[in-house]
Amino acid sequence: MNSSGLVGVFGGSFDPPHLGHAEVASSFWQNFPNAKELLIVPNHSSPWKQNKKTPPQLILDLVKAQFQNFPNTKVWDWEIKRETPSYTEETILELLKVKPDAGLVLLIGEDNYSEFHKWKNWENILDKVHSLLVFRRFSESIPQNRNLQKFRNKIVFLQNRIIEAASIDLREELPKCILENSKPIALSAEVWDIILKNRSYC
Template structure:
């Protein structure tokens, strides 16, 4: 795939960001070393999930710490500052406005790929993006989605290293870990230090 003017679009809750997220970014750059940039886009509220308890400011700090060592990788705060549910179509349309001429490559996990045809205006999303990059979260093989068959030429399956981590599980685990000062293996030192400093994700939250 020609990566000229390619912009990766990697969204999610990132509450908190973990090493599994970092492996996705690493895989993107391994596959597209000449891409223009990778945008990390934390959402404020996912249509599929409950409202966050973690403040937008803290999530932005954590995400910046997690991805700061990757080249040409930026945190875009448009979604998290909107304070409304984040629909991918709206984000893509906004990105096309602010990055004219860019070829947008949307990164999603294999679980979201299986359900992609249930997303709001999913066909319009695939019409607008240059490619759909599917990364592995927990399975060695990527499930197929026959509903996306007509877009198969736009779909690329990444072979990123799988890190057994999920933000929802980390949020449940962190209060006890903080009390015991035991860093979860899925968190980077930088992210862990910020969590401890801010006393976020503790029992007091």
């Protein structure tokens, strides 16, 4: 497929979104400059994590602010508006209904790549997508997952710049940061302004 028909799918909690997420979007566009679009897909809750305390609308506002300056990058709210855990297979199947001719590129971190064979119907996911784009979150090199060997032609490894940021750590830091009016380094000014205005994460 011509890269002009590719659609990136970048899901996660984005609770809150940070500069590490922005770096992944930058890397996607550097590798696929002619892609049709990049969809940011915040989830309602993950099967692997506790339910969120942050209101869905606030997360949507934060995500839109974080990615507003990226070309052809949109927020898709299908997952976060469903009050159920988000399974990637369901998201991919729904997207293919909406965009039947798209070549979907699924973006995941190296930690999720290592555990990908434990995801619900993971082989079906890989059958449906054009490629799996694996980015680095913490590791200088991406560990191998032998369970995905037969899909190796569909897997692309990014050499993205690692930005030390994690939403779970930010949620712990933010109450003090808000009290002191001190923006965490990992947050963009746009995201920080919304958090400060709403006094969220206190």
